[in-house]
Amino acid sequence: MSWREILGVTSSTEAPYTHNSQNAQKTAELGNCADIANSAYRNSEQQSSKLLESLSDACRGLDITPTEVKEALAPEDIEDWHAGTISVETMATFAHSLVQRREMKQGKRPDHYTEQANCQHCGPIWSWFSGEVLGCPWCWNRTADKPIPRPCSVRCSDCIHFERIDHPHLGHCAKGEPEAISGLWDTDRHYCERFLPSPQQANNN
Ligand SMILES: [Zn+2]
Ligand SMILES: [Zn+2]
Known part of the structure; x- marks a missing residue:
């Protein structure tokens, strides 16, 4: 799953996210993407800590961890990030979408779905x-x-x-x-x- 697909599904002009869940549900299908990403990337250790650092900015104020966002990224997303073509703002929007999707999976209606x-x-x-x-x-x-x-x-x-x-x-x-x-x-x-x-x-x- 690429961030483009996910952001393509959700509106880019979303209402601000409001906290109403402390649920840390694990998403198995996103874990598979992480495996592919890991095997596809050399020097992964160092690259990965740089990425996580950047993702922690993107996750600020959201009920999701940088590791969870990283696991949801497709290998090509991670390559794009290293190439500098994905901004922190885009990552933040992506992180927001992931939180929303997680809540929707639990049957919760996003606030702006009116x-x-x-x-x-x-x-x-x-x-x-x-x-x-x-x-x-x-x-x-x-x-x-x-x-x-x-x-x-x-x-x-x-x-x-x-x-x-x-x-x-x-x-x-x-x-x-x-x-x-x-x-x-x-x-x-x-x-x-x-x-x-x-x-x-x-x-x-
Ligand atoms: Zn449907
Ligand atoms: Zn019925």
């Missing part, structure tokens, strides 16, 4: 933009089977997780969302972080 949008794959989502999209910042949560906070209520009849029983309206949630003994009513509206639109529903939009 608009309601609809992702074809995720359904109704919070975002900094409104409208219909084919992919969104919450798609990661969807593919990783993590909850997605919702701006509105949804209906089980529109959800891929709804398993109908031998009844015109009743069924069960394959994701184990809370339900009455009789099950869930397909057209009842409710808040659900596990909702995913059925293809049929997406086509109807």
Whole structure:
């Protein structure tokens, strides 16, 4: 994952980050990038301490460590940094984005995600933009089977997780969302972080 990809996903004009998490979650997929980076780089010890020094400036005031940011950098990012083509400001924006992504992975809506949008794959989502999209910042949560906070209520009849029983309206949630003994009513509206639109529903939009 390159910082360009990450910054491409998030807005570059973000609201100031506000502290609300002390959670130091480890991100396994970013660790792989670090391995590649390490093997790709010679003199890594000295280079790395220079990089960490610079990253500690970038991390100032953020709930993330320079090492965590370094591990998230792609090998080409680190090369760019050594070539002097990435500024501390860019690194700071990158660090900020990482903090935000970490919180989003935990199902937290970033403060500046105040608009309601609809992702074809995720359904109704919070975002900094409104409208219909084919992919969104919450798609990661969807593919990783993590909850997605919702701006509105949804209906089980529109959800891929709804398993109908031998009844015109009743069924069960394959994701184990809370339900009455009789099950869930397909057209009842409710808040659900596990909702995913059925293809049929997406086509109807
Ligand atoms: Zn999405
Ligand atoms: Zn549901």
